Amino acid sequence: MEEGLHIVLSAQRLGEVWGIPITNTLLTAWIVLGILFCIGYLVGRNPKLIPSKIQNFFESLFELVFDYMESTLGSRELARRFFPLIMTIFLFIFTANIFEFMPFMEALRVHVGGEDIPLLRSVNTDLNVTLALAIIAYFTIEITGIVILGFFRYGSKFVNLKGGVLQFGIGLIEFVSNLARLISFSFRLFGNIFAGGILIAIATAFIPLVLPVPIMLFETFVALVQAAIFALLTVAFIKIAISEPHEAH
Secondary structure (H helix, E strand, O other): OOOOOOOOOOOOEEEEEOOEEEEHHHHHHHHHHHHHHHHHHHHHOOOOOOOOHHHHHHHHHHHHHHHHHHHHHOOHHHHHHHHHHHHHHHHHHHHHHHHOOOOHHHHOEEEEOOEEEEOOOOHHHOHHHHHHHHHHHHHHHHHHHHHHHOHHHHHOOOOOOOOHHHHHHHHHHHHHHHHHHHHHHHHHHHHHHHHHHHHHHHHHHHOOOOOHHHHHHHHHHHHHHHHHHHHHHHHHHHHHHHOOOHHHO
C-alpha cells in the first residue's frame, strides 16, 4: 500500500504528565530551551578580556541588537531594560526554526493511540506556541505604554473624546489595529514556518536528491528573517506605545 504525504495541522499528543498534555512541539521546545541554556552557560561562564571567536561572535551580535534598540527607543536605559526579552525572543525563535532541519526530526517516531507519529516537530508550526509568544510581546508593549505614559494618557490614543468625530474614529481604528497585532504576530510566524515545512516535505517526496537542498537553504534564510521580524516589530511597537498621544504634538 502506497503512503502519500501526511500533513497534520495541529501538534500531536504524545501523552500527559499530571494531567497536562505533552505534544511533540512541546517536547521540541524543551530541547531547544535546553540547548540555549547550555550555549549560554558555556559562552558566559568564563568571559575573557581577549575574546575567543565564539565569545566575539555573541558579543558582536548582542552589540548590534543593543545599538539598534537604543537608536529605535531613543533611550539607553529602555534598551537595557528590554534587551533580555528581545534577545531571548530572537534566539528562541531562530533556534527553534533551525531545529526543524535536523535529520532526526522526522526519523524519530513513536506509536501512540494506534498511530505512528513523529516524536519531535518544529516548535513554530504549533499555533499555540506562536500565539503564546505573541501574547508575551503584546502585553509587554501595552504594559510599557501604560507605565511610561500613564493609564489615561495612554488610553487617550484609542479613546479621544476631545477631537471631534474624526479623531474619535481614528482612535477606534488605532484600537482595532492594536488588537490585530496578536493575530499578525502569531499567524505570520506560524504560516511561514508551517508552509516551509510542507514545501520541504513535498520536495523530498517528489525530487529527493536535488530539490530539498536549495529549498532548505532558502528556508534557513526565512528562519532568520522571521525571528528578526518578530523581535524587531516588538521593539518598534514598544516605541509606538511610549510615544506621546497625537494631540500632545
